[in-house]
Amino acid sequence: MxxxxxxxxxxxxxxxxxxxxxxxxxxxxxxxxxxxxxxxxxxxxxxxxxxxxxxxxxxxxxxxxxxxxxxxxxxxxxxxxxxxxxxxxxxxxxxxLPPLEDGQVFLSDLVGLQVRSESGEVLGEVVDVVEYPAHPTLSVRRSGGSLSMVPFVEELVPEVDSDAGYLTVVALEGLLDGEPASERD
CATH class of the missing domain: 2.40.30.60 (RimM)
Known part of the structure; x- marks a missing residue:
């Protein structure tokens, strides 16, 4: 075996x-x-x-x-x-491996982190990181089970605290609200 x-x-x-x-x-x-x-x-x-x-x-x-x-x-x-x-x-x-610089993380360490809003509200959990040519993108499982994609860029993810088990996402309309764009309009 x-x-x-x-x-x-x-x-x-x-x-x-x-x-x-x-x-x-x-x-x-x-x-x-x-x-x-x-x-x-x-x-x-x-x-x-x-x-x-x-x-x-x-x-x-x-x-x-x-x-x-x-x-x-x-x-x-x-x-x-x-x-x-x-x-x-x-x-x-x-x-x-060379040591990471301040603010750098291994992308694989993001999987499993809790996703919070800037006010501390729990929005979901990172279940995958997809690497695209422009930037990595987080696949976030929402509490209702739906998936949302969040570009992993500093403007949208200003804080990552892997030791505490969470990252913070800036709330933008449509980014993590779970509604298709056609239903928001």
Whole structure:
């Protein structure tokens, strides 16, 4: 029987998307606001089993909406070996990552936070964070069960207190009132 792997102490930093070249290189879609964090890593861990691989080379490729990270790892020497990694999550040990600056958070830490209005009223809970090219967006489950999408930008989410378990959202008409726009007019 397989036991689930304990991911505590690790952060998911990307997902393998496709091969790159013929020497076992591959592209990673970064799951971080700063893809250059990969430069500080010596080791990454692949898949649910968190198999450790030493990084041989890190590169970057500009895309229309950001950067792809190019990785070459010890033990992945051929295109076929890289193809076998397609879709795997790329993890890093938290202790290997550069520290966050003041005001920065890991997006994954937002899931489960209570969503409050500026007056302290509980509006719902963050159930997912969807990353779009412009900015991440919070999926908020309202107390009635409906979902609302809230752009994760400072103007709309001025306060995040992950230690206390909540974030504050600025009340804008239609943002978290649960009514379709056609019913508000």
């Amino acid at each position: 397989n036991r689930p792997v304990d991911h505590s102490g690790f952060r998911m930093v990307g997902v393998v998307t496709r091969t790159h070249g013929v020497r076992g290189g591959f592209k990673v879609r970064p799951e971080t606001d700063d893809p250059y964090r990969f430069e500080a890593l010596e080791t990454v861990y692949l898949g649910d089993a968190l198999r450790a691989h030493t990084i041989r080379e890190v590169g970057f490729q500009p895309l229309k909406n950001g950067l792809a990270v190019l990785l070459e790892l010890d033990g992945v020497q051929t295109r076929e070996a890289a193809e076998a990694l397609h879709g795997l999550e790329v993890w890093a040990a938290e202790e290997d």
